[in-house]
Amino acid sequence: MRLDGKVCLVTGGASGIGRATCELFAREGAVLAIADKNGEAAAQTADRCGALGAQAFSIEVDVGDAAGVRRMIDETVARYDRLDVLVNNAGYGIPGSVVETGEDDWNALMAVNVNGVFLACKHAIPLMAKRGGGVIVNVASVVASVGIRNRAAYCASKGAVAALTRAMALDHVDDGIRINAVAPGTIESPYFDAILSSSRDTEATRRGLRERQAMRRMGRPEEVALGIAYLASDESSFCTGTILTIDGGMTAQ
Numbered sequence: 001m002r003l004d005g006k007v008c009l010v011t012g013g014a015s016g017i018g019r020a021t022c023e024l025f026a027r028e029g030a031v032l033a034i035a036d037k038n039g040e041a042a043a044q045t046a047d048r049c050g051a052l053g054a055q056a057f058s059i060e061v062d063v064g065d066a067a068g069v070r071r072m073i074d075e076t077v078a079r080y081d082r083l084d085v086l087v088n089n090a091g092y093g094i095p096g097s098v099v100e101t102g103e104d105d106w107n108a109l110m111a112v113n114v115n116g117v118f119l120a121c122k123h124a125i126p127l128m129a130k131r132g133g134g135v136i137v138n139v140a141s142v143v144a145s146v147g148i149r150n151r152a153a154y155c156a157s158k159g160a161v162a163a164l165t166r167a168m169a170l171d172h173v174d175d176g177i178r179i180n181a182v183a184p185g186t187i188e189s190p191y192f193d194a195i196l197s198s199s200r201d202t203e204a205t206r207r208g209l210r211e212r213q214a215m216r217r218m219g220r221p222e223e224v225a226l227g228i229a230y231l232a233s234d235e236s237s238f239c240t241g242t243i244l245t246i247d248g249g250m251t252a253q
């Protein structure tokens with residue numbers, strides 16, 4: 001029970017890495033607030049966590065909306081009286097080079113992937129500091145440190161998440177708040193179903209995604225969740241400002 005009694009808020013908890021994280025946290029004894037723009041699916045995750053014996057509720061929110069993020073933090077504290085762990089996982093990608101990316105699409109993606117992290121941390125950190133500490137885990141990506149083609153806005157957004165993680169870690173080390181990130185490689189989540197279903201040759205696309213990793217397979221959401229749980233728990237008590245790569249050797253090549 002690595003998170004016994006810890007109040008944990010997970011964004012993007014309705015699917016993929018976020019859902020796997022919620023379920024692992026539930027098994028580790030966490031008390032959960034599960035936020036997602038897909039309220040129905042977030043409620044399903046909360047039910048699954050409940051079936052695993054955890055106290056859990058869901059919040060429908062768009063983390064790109066400033067008032068929504070404020071409400072998300074307020075609802076969590078109103079329900080559980082405090083916040084011990086914040087996992088900023090909600091995010092998405094869009095295809096395109098800089099030339100091909102529309103300004104509106106760029107701004108919308110930055111609002112979710114970057115502003116969402118900024119705003120949640122902005123409201124969570126003072127609450128954590130007042131209680132003597134807390135933990136934040138952001139979900140960045142390997143594209144924060146290596147470029148991939150046709151994902152310019154996404155790469156920029158995850159670079160910002162990694163840089164913000166390091167900067168916040170230093171600013172709040174004396175508040176007793178540890179702030180780290182995971183950098184997943186290619187993880188087989190519903191995120192990729194959309195990419196695969198829009199590709200002309202699904203099998204070739206799937207093969208290409210697999211071949212990017214030295215391990216020649218895609219990762220599973222549960223394998224990233226284990227890294228998030230490590231960073232969220234006291235096991236990582238000497239880690240802050242760390243970007244934990246979980247990528248099947250993709251960036252070792």
Ligand SMILES: NC(=O)c1ccc[n+]([C@@H]2O[C@H](COP(=O)([O-])OP(=O)(O)OC[C@H]3O[C@@H](n4cnc5c(N)ncnc54)[C@H](O)[C@@H]3O)[C@@H](O)[C@H]2O)c1
Binds near residue numbers: 185189
């Ligand atoms: N799958 C990968 O290969 C991979 C690799 C590196 C990083 N990531 C990152 O991991 C995180 C989770 O991705 P995933 O692969 O599990 O994808 P996913 O699409 O399965 O899950 C993302 C979840 O975030 C939610 N979400 C999206 N925008 C939101 C918003 N504005 N407000 C609230 N919720 C929102 C979605 O509804 C969904 O439930 C993302 O930040 C993604 O960028 C994924």
